[in-house]
Amino acid sequence: MKIGELAEKTGVAPRLLRYYEEVGILHPFRSGNGYRTYGEPAIDRVLQIRELLEAGLTTEMIREVLPCLDAAKEETEAQACPVDDKDLDGLRRQLISIERRIDVLQRNQRAIKSYIRAWEKAGVASPAASAGPQEAEVRR
Template sequence: MRIGELSRHTDTSPRLLRYYEEQGLISAARSPNGYRDYEDGTVDRVLQVRGLLDAGLPTRIIRRILPCLGTPRTIYFPDPTPEMLTALERERDRMTERIAVLSRNRDAIDGYLTTVRRNDAAAATPAGRPADARTGGRTE
């Protein structure tokens, strides 16, 4: 697929896709006219890269661990540096904290929605009786 199609499938700008390629995070074959030609699996790779970047990992670390992430449970890369392990542990801990905050926020929004819906339902049926649209909710 061409860069425009990859951009649409991943909601990532072509400029950012070219940057990922420069950083060695994705790759493309070149057609005779010089156009980039990406494999279908590149969609998943771009989404994975974006997720790792959103989590705060720098591209230099992402580049090193991407080959290991194709098959979960077999993640291993030879000769990890102490700096790399520390950075990964820090990012893992940061992700855990973000998950906790997001979970609390989700629960708060759920509570808010429940309250709003309960209040809307109570307002629509005063004294437990169905509202009458002709009388503005008043019963005669």
């Protein structure tokens, strides 16, 4: 399929699909006239890219991580994805970085959650609160 169709099917602007190619996370081939041509799997791939970007990863991280996620889906044929030790190391680093992110997010998720719950229990209405901020100046 051509870029417009992929854009429509994924909800991602053609401009971005070209950008993803430029940064090396999407690899269409070209038909004779120079048009980009995408296969069906590109749809999933683009959706996964969006998901990861929205989760805060950079395209660089995604570039290291995506080939392996592709392979993970097709467990049909063991691992068909080529890796050398360097790739594997990069992968391990990305994994650590992701784990750290999860940690931070979970910690803060819990804090926010309990904070919200406290307020839902106490300040049922709009309890025109009080008390000064820790630094100076009113927040906002």
